[in-house]
Amino acid sequence: MNDDPVDLDEHRGMAAQKATETRRQRLHDFHADQTALRQRQEELEKLLLAAPAETWPEAAAKAQYLIRIFAGTPEAQDPRRKALIDHALDDLNRLCERAKEDP
Template identity: 50%
Template sequence: MTDRTIDLDQRRGLASQHATELRRLVSDVEANEEALRKRQEEVERQLLARPAESWLEAADKARYLLGRYAATTTGGDARTRTLIAAVLQDFDRLTAVSSVT
């Protein structure tokens, strides 16, 4: 018996190494998607916990929602993405003006 580990990937053929790496990547993506889903649920719980107390808070909620919508396939056409980007720029501009006054 030996204390040295054996790198089994080096003993596999190239196709087998590629398949193993692909399985690992898919597993990582699935784990990351699950973690993201849980974080999104927590953010949404907090956003729903109480009504906005200012226009800035309302804009933050809308910004989050528009970002989620833009990431979906239905929010993916160019015109919709352009409109969402324009609204988000408006929020940024108006928020900056509000914080100065």
């Protein structure tokens, strides 16, 4: 009995080896992108926590961020909650635009 692992890539054709390598590279790129995204989110959250909002648009931006995070959860997939999320984001956008027009 041989305990050495078998290198399956040696038994595949060139096209299959290339497809496997492409999948491996895409998976690696995906993980790198996820890591970078988490780092950017952490940086953004540090900025959002650094100081209290001084204007309604700043407060709305923080609320929109949190609403969008909630929108990605399983609890937010209920059709009624989706509608509430959409309406809340629309309201915040509309009110921010109005605040910019009427300083």
